Amino acid sequence: MQFDVNTIKNFENKFGAPLYVFDEKGFILNYRHFEQCFSSKYQNYKISYSYKTNYAPYIGRLVKQLGGYAEVVSDMELEIARYVGYQDNQIVYNGPSKGPLWRPFLINGGILNVDNFEELDRIRHFAVENPDIDLKIGLRVNIDIGQSFISRFGIDETDLQKAFDIVAKCGNLCVRGIHCHIGRSRTTDAWKNRVNKMLAIADRFFAEVPDYISLGSGMFGVMDPLLGEQFGKNLPSFEEYAFAVASIFNEHFKEGKKPVLFTEPGTTLVNKYIDFIATVESIKHIKGKTFVVLNCSKHNLGEICELKRLPIRIISAGSLPETVCEADFVGYTCLEHDVMYKGFTGDLAVGDYVVFGNVGGYSNVSKPPFIRPNCAMISSTGAVIKRAETTKEILSTYE
Numbered sequence: 001m002q003f004d005v006n007t008i009k010n011f012e013n014k015f016g017a018p019l020y021v022f023d024e025k026g027f028i029l030n031y032r033h034f035e036q037c038f039s040s041k042y043q044n045y046k047i048s049y050s051y052k053t054n055y056a057p058y059i060g061r062l063v064k065q066l067g068g069y070a071e072v073v074s075d076m077e078l079e080i081a082r083y084v085g086y087q088d089n090q091i092v093y094n095g096p097s098k099g100p101l102w103r104p105f106l107i108n109g110g111i112l113n114v115d116n117f118e119e120l121d122r123i124r125h126f127a128v129e130n131p132d133i134d135l136k137i138g139l140r141v142n143i144d145i146g147q148s149f150i151s152r153f154g155i156d157e158t159d160l161q162k163a164f165d166i167v168a169k170c171g172n173l174c175v176r177g178i179h180c181h182i183g184r185s186r187t188t189d190a191w192k193n194r195v196n197k198m199l200a201i202a203d204r205f206f207a208e209v210p211d212y213i214s215l216g217s218g219m220f221g222v223m224d225p226l227l228g229e230q231f232g233k234n235l236p237s238f239e240e241y242a243f244a245v246a247s248i249f250n251e252h253f254k255e256g257k258k259p260v261l262f263t264e265p266g267t268t269l270v271n272k273y274i275d276f277i278a279t280v281e282s283i284k285h286i287k288g289k290t291f292v293v294l295n296c297s298k299h300n301l302g303e304i305c306e307l308k309r310l311p312i313r314i315i316s317a318g319s320l321p322e323t324v325c326e327a328d329f330v331g332y333t334c335l336e337h338d339v340m341y342k343g344f345t346g347d348l349a350v351g352d353y354v355v356f357g358n359v360g361g362y363s364n365v366s367k368p369p370f371i372r373p374n375c376a377m378i379s380s381t382g383a384v385i386k387r388a389e390t391t392k393e394i395l396s397t398y399e
């Protein structure tokens with residue numbers, strides 16, 4: 001988004017500083033484009049938006065209006081999705097450690113994917129105790145698609161028969177779908193592998209076509225080129241992912257029942273569409289090194305600022321700029337490693353604004369009340385998405 005000094009000063013007066021700004025129009029266009037790429041190739045495609053990435057109810061409501069479901073991994077996220085207005089049958093509940101709400105969720109027809117045998121055993125007991133209720137579950141499967149690490153999530157593909165046997169012994173319990181999610185494997189080849197593995201599992205373990213197959217997420221979203229080039233050359237487009245995934249589904253389920261194909265995009269949908277506006281509070285020169293202290297911390301921006309160089313823009317607002325060389329942008333915390341950007345060279349003054357791009361995911365939701373409460377988030381339309389937290393709110397849970 002483009003900001004000028006007057007707009008930022010106006011924001012500051014109204015909402016405080018620093019500030020998250022959500023590009024609502026950009027988000028909607030991107031969402032529609034992403035969805036269209038997949039649904040044009042496979043007619044039973046559905047997005048379930050990953051709440052952990054950014055559970056701001058304002059964004060959740062937009063996704064709901066756009067026709068997406070919610071993907072949650074805790075009772076807290078489930079309650080947020082319900083608050084947003086979802087019925088349980090429009091919510092996908094994943095995760096290795098679900099809370100007690102799984103019981104009413106299953107009774108209500110929620111889409112629940114079991115992560116492990118202990119969870120499966122609890123559900124089996126619950127089914128035995130409630131013989132008049134038919135319960136449907138999905139299984140998260142742990143598949144090998146050639147990734148470079150052993151994932152800890154789901155039931156190992158070699159143990160699937162055991163899981164299906166446990167369910168088969170329970171008359172009022174059935175498996176209606178399968179799910180996987182593999183992080184750090186974002187190439188189209190990795191996606192083709194996971195599709196083929198999941199289809200093979202569906203063919204082998206289901207007498208009829210399952211109700212759904214959920215492939216999780218793990219795609220590159222649209223990015224500022226400055227960030228994109230840090231991930232590699234020629235990153236796949238949404239069209240290429242859709243071709244790798246939805247076209248295979250279309251071919252496989254050419255005739256008869258078509259299971260719902262879920263993917264669970266989070267960062268893919270939201271990352272590019274939130275900017276963070278910080279202010280330069282001081283410029284320090286210590287033993288030949290320059291530190292630029294901002295009015296925020298790495299916790300506001302999320303882990304990505306430690307892994308990559310976020311795209312930044314400097315908006316001049318201070319007086320007496322100086323040329324800094326290889327400066328680190330550091331935060332208000334007392335942590336030496338609270339560094340948000342390394343090696344900035346250019347003109348800078350106290351009072352200038354630094355706009356960090358691409359901070360839609362794992363940013364506001366990952367900010368602990370460490371040293372300071374979190375700041376506000378607004379939409380580009382002017383709506384308040386989250387007001388700034390207060391000390392009183394932080395104190396309210398302490399006796």
Ligand SMILES: Cc1ncc(COP(=O)(O)O)c(C=O)c1O
Nearest residue numbers: 050181217218264265266267268
């Ligand atoms: C189960 C599950 N689904 C979806 C996502 C979101 O994936 P992404 O942010 O790559 O779109 C995650 C992220 O870790 C996840 O664990």
